[in-house]
Amino acid sequence: MTVRIVTDSACDLTDEEATELGIEVVSLSIRFGQDEYIDRTELDVDGFYKLLADSDELPETAAPSPGQFNEAYQRLVDDGATAIVCVNLSAQLSATMQSAQTAADNFTAVPVHVVDSGSITAGLGSMVISSAKLAAEGADADAIVANIEAMRKRTRVFGALDTLDNLKKGGRIGGAAALLGTMLSVKPIVDLSSGAVEEAGKQRTRGKALKWLRDKLLEFENVENLAIMHGKAPDVDEMVSLLAPHFDVDKIRISPLGAVIGTHGGPRVMGLAFQADERRD
Secondary structure, three states, X not given: OOEEEEEEHHHOOOHHHHHHHOOEXXXXXXXXXXXXXXXXXXXXXXXXXXXXXXXXXXXXXXXXOHHHHHHHHHHHXXXXXXXXXXXXXXXXXXXXHHHHHHHHHOOOOOOEEEEEOOOOHXXXXXHHHHHHHHHHOOOOHHHHHHHHHHHHHHEXXXXXXXXXXXXXXXXXXXXXXXXXXXXXXXXXXXXXXXXOOEEEEEEXXXXXXXXHHHXXXXXXXXXXXXXXXXXXXXXXXHHHHHHOOOOOHHHOEEEEOXXXXXXXXXXXXXXXXXXXXXXXX
16 A cells, blocks of 8 residues: 655645655645735745735735646656645634545545545654655555544644734634734733643743743653744744753754745744643643
8 A cells, every 4th residue: 555645835845845755745825915825836935924024904815726736646656645634724724624635525536535634744754754754664544544643642733823813814813812902012922732822921022932932842742843933033043042951952843934934934933733632740
């Protein structure tokens, strides 16, 4: 059995990572007013943040169509796949999984297993990478799905935002709505570990927000697949320095947030994603 992996562009893997691991990435679209771009194909990370800085209005994201997923499934079948696992960003945040499932329900060439990661960006990305490596080792689809489900339970994603404007206007504010009353005077921190946006805290300064992220990370044990995600933040090195006494920085994955998550997180967002266990002190 040859299992292949499909995901969406909210995974924030680089093109090189996807190519090396044989991962098929289906892109969401980004709209700036009347102009629409296909993520990763027509709009790279640098181009997105330049448009974001120059635009007077916030961009919007749109889920891929079922047809786009169908085309991805067919490409993998043509390349020899006998089963497909498609793992996508949280269904609570996007209709992307619905499109993936609709396509799977109507695809008869090989079995397609669609899995909700319950996560975004590097949280999703770590599950995709793990799935592709298992597939390369010969694991079957059921084992890969079980691994995703096990990782999902241990996945944590936290983000320190410069503003809640993007989340609010994009309709993804969720359980963080209580922060709106003080959003002008604080650096809001959100928890996406459940697959939805929840309030995690607020700090008066950017420096304190980054230290909050570090301290929150230290509340967990058996940390794996630690990643720093950022919206072209100028202080990534500061975040790395805060983690350096506690973790091997050479093993920390650092990547800019792509257009999908950057649209809602806004510029200069800083986040951590990882799998871990609750500390039992």
